[in-house]
Amino acid sequence: MAAELHVELVAADRSVWSGEATLVIARTTSGDIGVMPGHQPLLGVLESGPVTIRTSEGGTVVAAVHGGFLSFADNKLSLLAEIAELADEIDPQRAERALERAKAESDAAAERRAEIRLRAVAAR
Amino acid sequence: MGAQLRVYKRRIRSVTATKKITKAMEMIAASRIVKAQRKVAASTPYATELTRAVTAVATGSNTNHPLTTEAQSPTRAAVLLITSDRGLAGGYSSNAIKQADRLTERLRGEGKEVDTYVVGRKGVAYYGFRERKVADAWTGFSDNPTYADAKQVAAPLIAAVQQDAADGGVDELHIVFTEFVSMMTQTPADDRMLPLSLEKAAEETGTKGEILPLFDFEPSAEDVLDALLPRYVESRVYNALLQAAASEHAARRRAMKSATDNAGELINSLSRLANAARQAEITQEISEIVGGASALADATAGSDK
Numbered sequence: 001m002a003a004e005l006h007v008e009l010v011a012a013d014r015s016v017w018s019g020e021a022t023l024v025i026a027r028t029t030s031g032d033i034g035v036m037p038g039h040q041p042l043l044g045v046l047e048s049g050p051v052t053i054r055t056s057e058g059g060t061v062v063a064a065v066h067g068g069f070l071s072f073a074d075n076k077l078s079l080l081a082e083i084a085e086l087a088d089e090i091d092p093q094r095a096e097r098a099l100e101r102a103k104a105e106s107d108a109a110a111e112r113r114a115e116i117r118l119r120a121v122a123a124r
Numbered sequence: 125m126g127a128q129l130r131v132y133k134r135r136i137r138s139v140t141a142t143k144k145i146t147k148a149m150e151m152i153a154a155s156r157i158v159k160a161q162r163k164v165a166a167s168t169p170y171a172t173e174l175t176r177a178v179t180a181v182a183t184g185s186n187t188n189h190p191l192t193t194e195a196q197s198p199t200r201a202a203v204l205l206i207t208s209d210r211g212l213a214g215g216y217s218s219n220a221i222k223q224a225d226r227l228t229e230r231l232r233g234e235g236k237e238v239d240t241y242v243v244g245r246k247g248v249a250y251y252g253f254r255e256r257k258v259a260d261a262w263t264g265f266s267d268n269p270t271y272a273d274a275k276q277v278a279a280p281l282i283a284a285v286q287q288d289a290a291d292g293g294v295d296e297l298h299i300v301f302t303e304f305v306s307m308m309t310q311t312p313a314d315d316r317m318l319p320l321s322l323e324k325a326a327e328e329t330g331t332k333g334e335i336l337p338l339f340d341f342e343p344s345a346e347d348v349l350d351a352l353l354p355r356y357v358e359s360r361v362y363n364a365l366l367q368a369a370a371s372e373h374a375a376r377r378r379a380m381k382s383a384t385d386n387a388g389e390l391i392n393s394l395s396r397l398a399n400a401a402r403q404a405e406i407t408q409e410i411s412e413i414v415g416g417a418s419a420l421a422d423a424t425a426g427s428d429k
Contacts, residue, residue, distance in 0.1 A: 010173055012271040012362060014166045030343040043177060044342030045351045069352065071177045073337045078173045082271065082355070 003037035050120040062087040064120035132398035143387035150380035160370035198295035206301040207244035214379035217246035223312035274362035301364040302371035310371035
């Protein structure tokens with residue numbers, strides 16, 4: 001059995017996903033980072049973007065994360081985000097509409113959120 | 125029907141209607157407590173992980189971040205008071221306001237200027253009526269707060285903390301809210317959010333005595349702390365709002381339960397009085413009939429003679 005790490009993906013108001021994984025790829029402010037089991041203890045600031053989790057069953061979980069942190073210690077990775085959504089929960093059409101609306105209203109924050117959602121769906 | 129009896133009947137009807145309303149409010153509040161409690165529980169993992177991370181950065185690095193180190197001589201403090209939007213919750217709001225007054229008094233005694241921030245219409249009304257200065261106020265979400273509301277409340281607080289005290293910023297950040305202990309007990313509590321006291325934070329997350337690993341910081345300890353602390357304040361505010369909401373529903377449920385009980389008692393005693401009045405009326409009618417009949421009999425007996 002390959003080495004595993006325990007992942008907790010937590011949003012401010014709920015726990016989004018938790019389970020065992022072999023690799024987690026996230027984007028920090030200083031670039032993409034891949035965390036594998038046995039990584040050095042790490043605390044990083046996340047950029048808004050998709051987070052990819054390779055589960056130990058061989059599947060892939062993609063989530064859209066809007067700002068937050070990751071901390072890794074004792075083979076336990078916590079991904080904290082104000083807002084986090086699994087790609088499976090995202091409705092591409094709705095995100096598409098939200099993107100158009102945000103562009104029309106030139107709401108930069110909403111536009112970015114919608115874009116990240118779409119990127120997460122594309123990475124699924 | 126006699127006038128007395130009619131008055132009693134009318135009062136019984138009105139109390140019964142009131143009782144129905146209070147009973148309904150009691151049941152609504154009871155169902156909302158459970159929902160609010162669930163929200164508190166759902167927000168706990170985030171708060172715990174965040175506090176752990178903040179503790180880790182603050183202890184694991186020698187950075188002297190202004191948000192974790194106490195000012196030499198703090199001169200200004202901010203107090204965030206959380207009350208309800210609606211009344212009919214017993215002493216819920218006034219207890220929280222009293223707690224805030226005590227805290228303000230104490231801070232003033234320590235020579236600090238106090239800026240007050242208020243959440244909830246009841247608190248705003250209290251401060252408005254007494255013409256006390258409020259730095260900022262928010263209303264409309266006390267019974268069902270969302271994370272966006274917490275962010276909105278936290279933003280000016282964070283801005284104030286990041287400013288120098290001389291330019292209108294604050295050195296300390298306190299929060300007054302009603303802690304949800306159990307269905308029956310809710311206690312108003314005040315808490316210092318910033319500067320962070322690490323021991324307390326460790327106690328809250330149950331990680332006291334745990335040795336934290338040496339973290340690598342990405343990009344740097346200062347940047348991580350800079351990004352973490354606003355989130356920490358937001359999460360604390362969110363947790364306080366959720367607990368306050370649960371407490372509000374619990375307080376309202378209790379207030380409405382005693383109102384319903386009182387209405388029941390009132391109906392009981394009123395129906396006793398109404399029964400007595402009815403009985404008195406009947407007795408009076410009988411004696412009137414008897415009296416009338418005997419007067420009539422006396423009159424006819426007299427005319428016969």
